[in-house]
Amino acid sequence: MTALGWLQILVFCGLIILLVRPLGGYILRVVEGRRHGLSVVLGPLERLFYRAAGVDPQREQSWHGYALAMLAFNFAGFALLYLILRTQQWLPLNPQALPALSPHLAFNTAISFVTNTNWQSYGGEATMSYLSQMIGLTVQNFVSAATGIALAIALSRGFARRQAQALGNFWADLTRVTLYILLPLCLPYALFLVWQGVPQNLLPYTEATTLEGAKQLIAQGPIASQEAIKMLGTNGGGFLNANSAHPFENPTALSNLAQMLSIFAIGAALTNVFGRMVGDEKQGWALFGAMGILFLAGVAAAYWAETSANPLLQAAGVDANLEGKEVRFGIPASVLFAVITTAASCGAVNAMHDSLMPLAGMVPMINMQLGEVVIGGVGAGLYGMLLFVILAVFIAGLMVGRTPEYLGKKIEAREVKLTVLAILASPLCILGFTSLAGVLDLGLAGLQDRGPHGFSEILYAYTSAAANNGSAFAGLTANSPFYDTTLGIAMLLGRFAIILPMLAIAGSLGAKNTVAPSGGTFPTNNGLFVALLVGVVLIVGGLTFFPALALGPIAEQFALLQGSSY
C-alpha cells in the first residue's frame, strides 16, 4: 500500500461527497415535475412523448399499477432487444457482417440488459453489430437505469406520503429521469471520453500493418456514447470484450477517475433525494454513512489483500500481482475500481477480477452478496438499503419490545414479511444455482481453473447475476446453454423478486398515517442507527454466505500460503 494509492482513494471519496447534495437537489426537482432549466428546453419533447403514448403524467398509479407498467415496459424492452440480437445479420450498421446471436446467448443478453445486469456472455467486438450496440444495448442501458431510479423514487414516496393510495406515475418518472438526468449528463460525458481517446465512429474495423509487418485488425465503433451511460447507469456491459480495461473504453488514469465517479454519482445522490423527500436530509446522510463505512472497509481489505505476497508468484520472480491489470492504472486504481463496481451494481471492470488475489477477489463477491447496498445500482442500491433499514428497525424493536417505526411509519408484520421475502430471493438464487453447477457436468465443463478457484468462478457468476452486477471471474466460459439459461433466470429473480415485494411495501407504507415521535422512538438519523444498520447488513450477509466463501476464496488463500497450485 502506498501514500499515492490512498490519496487516489481519498480524492475519490471526497469528490463523491461533494456531488451528493447538488445532484440530489436536481434529481428531486426532476422527479417532482418542477420547472428547471432543462424542462424549459426539453419540455415540448416530454409532452410529445406523453401525447403519443396516451399518458397523463398527473394521473398517479397504485403500487399494482406502477408495478404492472414497469413490468410491461421491461417485457417490451426484452422482446425488442431479443429480436434485434437474433436478426442483426440482416440489419444495417454491421460492417463486420457479424452473424445473429444464438437463441440462448440472445436470451441471456436481453435479460441481462433489461435487468441492469449487463453480464457479458457475449464477446463485445466479436459478437455485436453497431446497430445492436446502439438501438439495443445503449437504449436498455438508459431505460434499465431509469427504471431503477423510478422504483427508488416510488419507494421513497411510500415513506414520505401519508394515507396515500398512489406512488406516482411510472411513465412520467421514466421519461423525466431519462430526458432530464441521464441524457444531459451522458452527452458531455461521452465527449469528454472521446477527448481522452475513446473512439466514436461507424467505420469498419481498421486493418493496420504493424512495425514488424503483421496485420492487426482494430475494432472500432460508437464506443463513447455507450460508455457514458454504461457507467452512469451502473450498467457495466462493455462495448468491447475487455470492458473498461480496454484502452479504447478507458484510455487514461483521468478517464478512469471519471468512470469511477460516474458509477457512484447517481446512487450516492439518491440517498439525499430520499432524505429530502422524507423531510430530513440527515436520514439520507445516515444511509450514506452506513454505505460509506462498508465501502471503506471493503477498499481497505481489498487493497491490503492485493498488495500482500503471493508466494507462488514470488517464487517465479514476480513481486507484484499485475496479472490482469493495465500499467496505466496500476494496483491501487484497479482495486478501487473493483470495489466500486461491485459495491454499486455496475459490473464494469478495469482489471480482470479472476486474477485478483483470493481475498481481494472475495471483497467484490461480498459486496454483491450483501445485496449491493453500498451505494448500489442506480435506484436498486437505495431500495435495497431501505429493505435492510426495515429489518434493522424491526430487530431494534424486538430488542426493546416495541412496535418498530421508521420515519413515523409503523413497521408491522406485513412489511417485515415482504422484506424478508425480498432479502432471501438473491441468496436462494446464488447458493441454489452454485450448488447445482458445482455438481453437474454441464456446470463443471465451463471452468478454466481447478481447485477452490474453480468453485469461486461459479460462485462469482451466480452472485454477479443474482445481484444484477455483471462483472465476472471471466475464466468461466459462460456462453453455453446451461449457464446462459440459469444465469438468465438468476438475473430475472434477482431483479424482480426484490422489486415486487419492495413495491408492495411502498404501497402499504404509503397508505399508513404517520405517528408523532415520542420519547420511546428510536432515532434513525444518528451514529447508533448507522452502526446498527451496518451490523444487520453484515450479519445477514455473513451468516448466509460464509460457508460458500470458505470453500472458495478462503480455501484458496490457505492453499496459496501452503504453496499449492492447481
Added chain:
Amino acid sequence: MRIHVLTDMHPEPGILRPAIVLLLLLTLLLGLIYPLAVTGIASAVFPQQAGGSLLQRDGKVVGSALLGQSFAGPGYFHGRPSGAGAAGYDAASSSGSNYGPTSKALLERIAADAERLGKAQPGQPIPADLLTASGSGLDPHISPAAADYQAARVAAARGLPVDRVRLMIREHTHGRDLGFLGEPGVNVLALNLALDAEAGRRRAPAGIP
C-alpha cells in the same frame, strides 16, 4: 389494443400502448439520435480520437496510439504478454488471461517467459509487468523499469549508444495524470516508432532531408 387492469382502488389506463410507444420513441432518441449526435460532434471536434487514434507512417496505418502490438525483434521494445486472441495483441478480440492466483497454467507461462527473457539478459531481475498479461491484452504501456530493462538489448541491436536509448525512454514516459492518478508508463509503439525514425535520420546523409 387497450388492456384494463383492475386494482383494488380504480382501473388503471392501458399499459400496452404507453409501454410500446415509449419504448419506440426512446429507442429512436437514445439509440439513434444520441449516438449519432455524439458521433457528429466528436468527428468535428476530436477527429483523431474519434477515429481510434490511428498512427500512420508513409501513408499507411501502423496501429493505434492507444493499443499495444506484438514485437519480437531484438531492435524493438517488447510489450507485455497478451491474452487477446490466439497469438496475442488481437485488437478485434480483447481479453485478459483470467488465470487465478493459484493457476498452474499461469505459473508455467511465467516460468517460460522468465527463461526466455533471462537468456537474453542473464542476471537481471525481470520487472513484474513483463511477466504478467494485462487486462485487455492490448496494454500499450510497459513500466519505465521494464523499458530500462530492455534498453541495452535494443541499443546493441540498433548500434545506438545505451544513453541515447535511455534518453528516448525518458522522452516517451508519461507521468501520472494530474500528478497522482494511475502509474507512469512508456508507450511501446510510440517509442519504437521514434527508434525507427532515429534510424532513418542516421542513415540519411547530413543536409539531405
